[in-house]
Amino acid sequence: MKEPSASPSPDFATTRWSVVRAAGGGSTQASRQALEVLCEAYWHPLYSYVRRQGESPEDAADLTQGFFARFLEKEHLHALRPEQGKFRSYLLGAMKHFLANEWDRKRAQRRGGGRPTLPLDFEAAEGRYLREPTHDLTPERIYERGWAIALLDRVLTRLRREMEADGMLGHFDALKFSLSGGGGPLHSETAARLGMTEAAVKQAAHRLRRRYRELLRDEIAHTVTGPDEVDDEIRCLFAALGG
Amino acid sequence: MESWRANLEGNKALMTDAKTCPRCGRPIAADAPQGLCPTCLMNASLAGGETRPPSESPESSAPDSTEGHPPSGSRFTPPPPAELAAHFPQLEILEILGQGGMGVVYRARQRGLERDVALKVLPPEVGQDPEFADRFTREARALARLSHSSIVSVFDFGRAGGLYYFIMELVDGPNIRQLLKAGRLSAREALAVVPQICDALQYAHEEGIVHRDIKPENVLIDRKGRVKIADFGLAKLIQRKETDTTLTGPRQVMGTLHYMAPEQLERPAEVDHRADIYSLGVMFYEMLTGELPLGRFEPPSHRAAVDGRLDGVVLKSLERDPDRRYQHVSEVKTDVETVTKGESFPSAVAVLGEKNEFPRRFWIGALAIAGVILLAGLALVYGFLWRDGGVDGPVAELFEARTDDIRREHIWESLARKGHVDRARDVLQRMTRARPDDAGVWTELGVACIRKLVTVKSQLEQGDLAQEADAAFDRALAIDGDNWRARFYKATSLSFWPPIMGRQPEAIRMLEDLIDRQERMPPEPQFGQTYFFLGNLYSQTGSREKAQEVWRRGRERFPGHRDLARTAGEGGR
Numbered sequence: 001m002k003e004p005s006a007s008p009s010p011d012f013a014t015t016r017w018s019v020v021r022a023a024g025g026g027s028t029q030a031s032r033q034a035l036e037v038l039c040e041a042y043w044h045p046l047y048s049y050v051r052r053q054g055e056s057p058e059d060a061a062d063l064t065q066g067f068f069a070r071f072l073e074k075e076h077l078h079a080l081r082p083e084q085g086k087f088r089s090y091l092l093g094a095m096k097h098f099l100a101n102e103w104d105r106k107r108a109q110r111r112g113g114g115r116p117t118l119p120l121d122f123e124a125a126e127g128r129y130l131r132e133p134t135h136d137l138t139p140e141r142i143y144e145r146g147w148a149i150a151l152l153d154r155v156l157t158r159l160r161r162e163m164e165a166d167g168m169l170g171h172f173d174a175l176k177f178s179l180s181g182g183g184g185p186l187h188s189e190t191a192a193r194l195g196m197t198e199a200a201v202k203q204a205a206h207r208l209r210r211r212y213r214e215l216l217r218d219e220i221a222h223t224v225t226g227p228d229e230v231d232d233e234i235r236c237l238f239a240a241l242g243g
Numbered sequence: 244m245e246s247w248r249a250n251l252e253g254n255k256a257l258m259t260d261a262k263t264c265p266r267c268g269r270p271i272a273a274d275a276p277q278g279l280c281p282t283c284l285m286n287a288s289l290a291g292g293e294t295r296p297p298s299e300s301p302e303s304s305a306p307d308s309t310e311g312h313p314p315s316g317s318r319f320t321p322p323p324p325a326e327l328a329a330h331f332p333q334l335e336i337l338e339i340l341g342q343g344g345m346g347v348v349y350r351a352r353q354r355g356l357e358r359d360v361a362l363k364v365l366p367p368e369v370g371q372d373p374e375f376a377d378r379f380t381r382e383a384r385a386l387a388r389l390s391h392s393s394i395v396s397v398f399d400f401g402r403a404g405g406l407y408y409f410i411m412e413l414v415d416g417p418n419i420r421q422l423l424k425a426g427r428l429s430a431r432e433a434l435a436v437v438p439q440i441c442d443a444l445q446y447a448h449e450e451g452i453v454h455r456d457i458k459p460e461n462v463l464i465d466r467k468g469r470v471k472i473a474d475f476g477l478a479k480l481i482q483r484k485e486t487d488t489t490l491t492g493p494r495q496v497m498g499t500l501h502y503m504a505p506e507q508l509e510r511p512a513e514v515d516h517r518a519d520i521y522s523l524g525v526m527f528y529e530m531l532t533g534e535l536p537l538g539r540f541e542p543p544s545h546r547a548a549v550d551g552r553l554d555g556v557v558l559k560s561l562e563r564d565p566d567r568r569y570q571h572v573s574e575v576k577t578d579v580e581t582v583t584k585g586e587s588f589p590s591a592v593a594v595l596g597e598k599n600e601f602p603r604r605f606w607i608g609a610l611a612i613a614g615v616i617l618l619a620g621l622a623l624v625y626g627f628l629w630r631d632g633g634v635d636g637p638v639a640e641l642f643e644a645r646t647d648d649i650r651r652e653h654i655w656e657s658l659a660r661k662g663h664v665d666r667a668r669d670v671l672q673r674m675t676r677a678r679p680d681d682a683g684v685w686t687e688l689g690v691a692c693i694r695k696l697v698t699v700k701s702q703l704e705q706g707d708l709a710q711e712a713d714a715a716f717d718r719a720l721a722i723d724g725d726n727w728r729a730r731f732y733k734a735t736s737l738s739f740w741p742p743i744m745g746r747q748p749e750a751i752r753m754l755e756d757l758i759d760r761q762e763r764m765p766p767e768p769q770f771g772q773t774y775f776f777l778g779n780l781y782s783q784t785g786s787r788e789k790a791q792e793v794w795r796r797g798r799e800r801f802p803g804h805r806d807l808a809r810t811a812g813e814g815g816r
Binding site: 093096097100128131132138140148149152153156160176177179180181182209212213216217234237238241242 | 264266267269273274280281284285286287288325782784809810
């Protein structure tokens with residue numbers, strides 16, 4: 001497992017959203033790439049939002065694809081203003097704007113027709129949408145909640161891959177419950193299964209939690225503009241999950 | 244059926260795979276990352292991670308619990324859907340449908356089956372009776388055995404989170420009480436409903452079950468026009484004493500009293516199935532006349548335009564002495580059908596002619612003046628109306644003097660159910676040619692176009708219909724600027740339909756203007772919709788604060804409005 005880095009907070013100059021915004025009116029290779037990564041990471045919640053607005057799966061897929069096609073075009077970076085804050089809010093705002101103005105575009109044009117498109121798996125998104133416990137949530141709430149889930153998913157996947165690369169996948173699967181406060185196998189059980197002492201298991205769990213926290217804050221940092229926003233964003237996402 | 248055996252409170256072993264988080268107790272949703280509780284995961288990432296941060300905006304958990312007084316005199320504050328969800332992992336609890344003395348009903352969806360059901364939760368006081376549990380199981384089993392197309396099915400029952408519950412068939416439609424409030428049921432409709440009730444009651448009686456609480460609130464009509472009777476046997480189960488005002492408010496007890504047979508009040512131990520016949524009689528009377536048979540009441544035909552032969556049926560059902568009443572519900576049905584056989588209902592021509600403001604002279608004059616073409620046109624209209632039995636009645640009813648907007652909506656819904664919207668639109672188009680200065684006709688034509696628009700897939704056709712509707716409403720408003728219905732529909736159609744999405748600013752202006760006018764009029768329940776739509780528009784166009792503000796005003800003025808109530812949960816973020 002990677003040791004926690006010396007400086008706990010990432011260098012904000014290089015976080016993706018900062019890079020995008022730094023490019024301002026123009027766009028650089030770096031900013032385009034950063035934006036693409038961000039969009040690929042968080043398009044699910046947008047799809048859910050559009051679905052919740054009452055669109056059929058086909059129409060929602062069209063609209064989402066069409067939105068990203070436009071969004072990734074150069075001219076749209078002009079619209080970025082310094083006070084736009086978090087990527088999460090900006091993305092939803094852009095989608096709302098898109099829906100309000102672009103609705104009367106012909107379907108055929110939406111399908112891309114030469115514009116670059118992101119490889120988005122809409123079938124998976126639809127399956128995911130259907131699994132979401134919606135309990136009467138508004139489209140905005142679905143989006144926020146979906147965002148929080150997408151974020152957590154990315155972080156846990158990253159963490160898992162790190163452990164796998166170190167040959168410690170078994171550790172992750174056994175210890176992951178400690179990340180959310182319990183419910184997994186007892187330390188004694190894990191110790192027996194993995195051939196460690198109980199003390200070693202406890203220590204491993206502790207390190208896993210620390211690394212998880214680092215990765216989560218890192219992931220969030222890529223979508224906000226400064227270190228003080230990270231805690232705020234965590235609180236927002238916590239509330240979005242119904243906390 | 245036994246697999247649901249659930250004393251969910253004590254027994255954590257459930258038939259579903261639904262898990263709950265051991266730390267916070269919330270159910271772990273199907274999309275949870277790595278199967279872990281997302282809330283706790285997020286919590287763990289905060290500095291320290293041990294204490295919970297205060298949420299940004301306190302969520303109002305239940306609109307009712309924050310109010311000073313519980314609704315309608317009942318002390319039972321219904322748990323909000325989110326709270327109930329923990330006790331019913333096999334259901335997705337969607338919304339509260341209603342509340343009465345017998346408990347609260349929610350709309351829910353059964354996971355996996357993807358079927359919408361009704362979840363009825365009984366008031367907690369019932370559990371205080373130590374024998375209740377036994378009675379509940381016995382009665383519930385008996386009810387679950389009832390299988391009839393006119394009786395609301397019971398799928399499941401049990402106890403969860405300290406509350407007794409039923410999971411039942413969800414009936415998507417109004418109850419008779421709602422229909423009565425909206426405008427008297429026509430005699431024809433009442434006569435269609437009663438035989439179905441008789442069938443259901445006869446079946447139940449043969450199974451040895453007496454309803455004991457037949458009243459308009461318990462008889463529902465689903466989308467296909469079928470009767471569904473709810474709450475069978477619950478009255479006995481809960482055994483409310485008529486003088487007991489602690490379980491229910493005094494007003495609710497009074498309401499039920501009117502439908503109770505005399506022996507239910509005087510000699511409850513001697514009550515048998517004939518009590519249901521009495522209650523049916525009361526309901527029948529009310530459906531026909533709009534009034535309750537109180538004291539020395541007049542026969543139905545004296546109070547309403549009803550066939551005199553029905554008087555005998557109603558009066559025999561209302562006999563105070565059970566021995567002089569009908570002895571079997573099936574006899575009621577037989578007698579009613581004897582009366583209705585061979586009845587021809589009035590043609591639309593006659594109905595329209597009666598309600599028509601234009602004197603007969605006008606029609607003759609028009610024929611004479613317009614000549615052959617008009618003659619042919621009118622003949623077409625009348626011929627069309629005459630032949631089409633399914634549309635003429637309802638369309639005529641749209642213009643009946645006493646019809647209000649809710650009733651008109653019901654009529655449109657029933658036309659849509661039968662697939663008659665196109666024909667209704669045809670009729671209305673022709674009526675606009677015959678009566679071009681009638682704002683009501685133009686309004687309903689516009690509504691017809693909107694109704695059709697909902698069903699159409701092609702955007703091109705949607706656009707055409709929207710334009711036609713728009714023009715019709717404009718025409719109506721030019722004739723009668725105060726026609727609220729035309730104004731509302733025009734404004735909401737602008738905001739609602741994709742083909743005209745680009746006209747949002749116009750829609751916003753219209754709705755703002757409409758609210759302005761509405762606030763100067765005495766409030767009608769349907770006005771709440773205007774606030775809801777305007778808020779949505781603001782929200783869509785990025786004016787978040789305005790949306791919150793207009794929704795807040797709407798909730799203030801129309802606290803019962805469902806859509807508006809839901810907007811309360813969305814905190815600013």
